Amino acid sequence: MAWQRKILRVNLTEGTCTPEPLNMEWAAQYLGQRGLATKYFVEEVDATVDPLSPDNKMIMATGPLTGTIASTGGRYSVITKGPLTGAIACSNSGGYFGAEMKFAGWDMIIFEGKADAPVYLYLEDDEAELLSADAIWGKTTWDTEAWIHTQHQDPQIRISSIGPAGENGVTYACIVNDLHRAAGRSGVGTVMGSKNLKAVAIRGTQGVRTVKDPSRFMEATTAAKKVLADNAVTGQGLPTYGTQVLMNVINETGALPTRNHRDVQFEGAGKISGEAMHEPRASDGKPNLVTNAACFACTIACGRVSRLDKNHFTVKNKPEYWGASGGLEYENAWALGAATGTDDLEALTYANFLCNAYGMDPITFGTTLGAAMELKEIGALDGVETGDDLVFGSAQALADLVEKTGKGEGFGVELGLGSKLLCDKYGHPDLSMSVKGQEFPAYDSRGIQGMGLAYATSNRGACHLRGYTVASEVLGIPVKTDPHATEGKAELVKAFQDATAAFDSAGICLFTSFAWTLADVAPQVDAACEGEWSVENLGELGERIWNLEREFNLRAGLTAKDDTLPKRLLTEAAKTGPAKGLVNKLGEMLPEYYQLRGWSEDGVPTDETLKRLGL
């Protein structure tokens, strides 16, 4: 088995760290990471818990393939109840932290309670201790990592930490590892901050020596890597242009949400695209992009590393941001750019750096800023001190307010609420472009109909990583479907959701799914883990996880009424492009989706469905 068969339970209230054996019965049913940690979570936590109370728990979990030679086997997830949504939260990150947790001998860490004063967890193989974080409370994630490396005199320690945003209660704080990878969405960093837990620092030296059949595992992972290398998307497209190449694709498709979803195409898309990142700047002759980068064991290497123009207004007097760091991914560039109407690539990159350093989700930050700009424009913020520049397209407002939000200053405190609470507070709840309290990512569901259903039914609120039908509807992976049609989308969404849950539970990156199907994953998991892990079993695993999450959300108080979209997307037609005249036709898809899921008309899993899935 590739599980380490060991978890660490950290009681922050008591200050104790206790090893426990992994529940292998649950591992056989839920595999690892997203699935297995969710099983632990729902068994241990009352669904009605206040997300920011000590009674909420937070689990950092790896999958069985994490830390192995499987391509992209470096993933870990954070599972908790999210403050942004009140729903199950599960945020996935790459980098090197997850593999290090496995190397130290742990499958997952369960945090419970709340520390009296700021602490960080230090793990060195079997040794675990909680140490004072007084010296780093208030510091950025970047300074936190540097301090821990210095403190322990070990630059190879891998660290996940929160920045000031997580300490200040920004509802969408994230947990950053390896400086610029992040468990980004749903406010998992806010939960961590509420527990006075600043960081988790890990040094592991044991490797993963528990693969069930090493010879067969070598064969399976080698074959799967060849699939990635031979595939045009994972072998060429993603390494060269990263996810940011989608900026022009989605804009041409007429599904690029712009200015708080008022428009579906952005006239400045070209200036903030992947292509623009390659272009030499007029100012200094250097491109924004420095290189691509890979997470642990990844053979795709889609990551972006960028360096700012030192003379750009955002960093002229801030040399701490002159170094190369995590560059713009498509989602970040969209949220900080098109969603706010801003086409200054350097300003977007600066804002992205600050989101990493201060520890907040750039998707929710950018979309919340876009909502604030619209509130300002219609007069809803009259009398509120927002600064003069709060208008669509203002790079100055973006630069000022990303820092203020991270630091918890001025109007940044309001932006830290997220768009739902902000728009509720100022009397325009319909202007929050969110589902279940979480803001949309970078695809307008008027132009990509299936994504509307995927957003409405996502268990963690609006999200592209719970059912990425864009692959089929726009890119033709694995088969092309019409983005404007609703027929067949219920089945498509369900298939993507279930497969994604399986990928997320194995310890690998979802981006492999541009080339791999479950038929490529199954031989790797089966060679690594005890039990029989066929394509069918993995498919059923995904469905089981989806229903487990759904059940938790229903117990938390969510209902079918929450499976919906903002009025704007259902009633205001797209103004331009191929989707001109279209709204999202969610009502044509949702009943069929419930039926296919084996749920009642009220969106509740039937007893028969639960029994079939062993729930």
Add this chain to the structure above:
Amino acid sequence: MRVKLKLFASLRPLLAGAKNGEILVDLDAGATPQTLIERFALPREQVHLILVNGFYVAPDAAGERALEEGDEVAMWPPVAGG
């Protein structure tokens, strides 16, 4: 008729002298995206995604979609994102 050809990502350098990968092209009636691929000697295996006015044209149907005056034809190599 005149159409606009827009090339993206690694196809862009193949349009020498074009600003931002865009160029206006005069074509005879009945021309298709395939006509553009051949005229600019684009490597066929690198043209994965074709949109005409934002609407998808399957790569194997590139020779069947008749273009019209004012059409905008966009092409990409293999790409994806998330």
